[in-house]
Amino acid sequence: MSKLKIAIQKSGRLSEKSLELLKECGIKFPDFKSKLKNSATNFPLEILFLRDDDIPKYVEQGIVDIGIIGENEVLEQDKNVIVVRKLGFANCRLSLAIPKETDYSNLSFFKGKKIATSYPTIVRNYFENKNIFAEIVEISGSVEIAPSIGLADTIADLVSSGGTLLHNGLKEVEEILRSEAVLISNENLPAESEIILESFLFRIQAVVNSRENKYILLNAPNESLDQIINILPGMKSPTVLPLAESGWSSIHSVVRENEFWQIIDELKKCGAEGILVIPIEKMVL
Numbered sequence: 001m002s003k004l005k006i007a008i009q010k011s012g013r014l015s016e017k018s019l020e021l022l023k024e025c026g027i028k029f030p031d032f033k034s035k036l037k038n039s040a041t042n043f044p045l046e047i048l049f050l051r052d053d054d055i056p057k058y059v060e061q062g063i064v065d066i067g068i069i070g071e072n073e074v075l076e077q078d079k080n081v082i083v084v085r086k087l088g089f090a091n092c093r094l095s096l097a098i099p100k101e102t103d104y105s106n107l108s109f110f111k112g113k114k115i116a117t118s119y120p121t122i123v124r125n126y127f128e129n130k131n132i133f134a135e136i137v138e139i140s141g142s143v144e145i146a147p148s149i150g151l152a153d154t155i156a157d158l159v160s161s162g163g164t165l166l167h168n169g170l171k172e173v174e175e176i177l178r179s180e181a182v183l184i185s186n187e188n189l190p191a192e193s194e195i196i197l198e199s200f201l202f203r204i205q206a207v208v209n210s211r212e213n214k215y216i217l218l219n220a221p222n223e224s225l226d227q228i229i230n231i232l233p234g235m236k237s238p239t240v241l242p243l244a245e246s247g248w249s250s251i252h253s254v255v256r257e258n259e260f261w262q263i264i265d266e267l268k269k270c271g272a273e274g275i276l277v278i279p280i281e282k283m284v285l
């Protein structure tokens with residue numbers, strides 16, 4: 001039986017979450033850190049552990065069928081691959097930063113400046129589109145050190161917490177793009193691989209849905225039921241069950257993680273009590 005080949009980062013910012021996603025999809029494989037090619041034991045998937053920079057090229061060439069990579073790397077390399085879906089982790093932004101004591105008013109600050117970056121293509125395109133000439137100095141890591149050692153005036157690098165900029169005396173002044181991990185695929189997958197990919201994507205969707213949603217249970221006086229049902233639309237509609245105490249009901253529903261606190265406030269105003277919020281293991285719509 002043929003297998004779908006997936007490339008994931010061997011070690012780095014994407015590795016742990018990529019492996020976690022496979023595990024949450026119920027895909028089991030032997031956990032040998034130094035074995036760079038591994039087969040799942042209960043799903044037709046072969047896993048290759050690679051440097052992240054190599055993944056778009058291998059996917060383009062069909063050496064692997066799919067891969068997990070940062071959107072920033074897909075944009076930088078501009079290979080012929082399909083971005084199948086976003087995966088909701090490794091969220092970061094590519095930003096321009098300058099020494100913190102330097103005054104900044106707008107992008108024309110960068111005219112004629114030297115910018116150190118590991119993303120020369122993205123940064124060059126960005127400034128070309130703005131009609132600003134800036135000199136790009138390509139370096140492959142520890143970019144934030146560049147201004148302090150006289151290698152460049154400014155930098156363009158990935159930022160998440162902002163801690164690295166802070167510790168290196170820099171401040172973020174412009175955001176070039178936002179990025180997260182994505183699943184990429186070869187443009188001409190064989191039919192058998194397409195079928196396996198569909199089944200893998202179905203599992204990923206269930207995992208991502210479950211991460212983005214919470215199960216909620218609460219008690220409410222019957223006179224506020226209509227209002228609460230409006231606040232909690234649920235997957236189809238909420239479940240409403242009578243409580244032993246007359247005049248009260250128990251309501252069960254699903255809420256989106258990012259709307260959660262606002263919804264709780266609204267529910268309390270409607271007289272909801274005993275609100276329980278429970279993580280969802282898997283969610284198939």
Ligand SMILES: Nc1ncnc2c1ncn2[C@@H]1O[C@H](COP(=O)(O)OP(=O)(O)OP(=O)(O)O)[C@@H](O)[C@H]1O
Nearest residue numbers: 009012013014051052053070073090091092158160
């Ligand atoms: N601070 C961060 N927070 C969140 N995501 C990040 C952060 N830094 C990088 N990423 C994302 O993770 C990807 C991999 O980053 P990492 O630093 O592990 O790459 P690398 O050093 O090039 O690794 P490799 O050794 O595999 O070449 C980046 O392309 C980006 O999409």
Ligand SMILES: O=P(O)(O)OC[C@H]1O[C@H](OP(=O)(O)OP(=O)(O)O)[C@H](O)[C@@H]1O
Nearest residue numbers: 013141142158159160161162163164165
């Ligand atoms: O805003 P922060 O949360 O501080 O994260 C930003 C840092 O993370 C990445 O580097 P990483 O630590 O992955 O090291 P690398 O240079 O080896 O890629 C990125 O290149 C920044 O340096």
Ligand SMILES: [Mg+2]
Nearest residue numbers: 051052053054
């Ligand atoms: Mg790399």
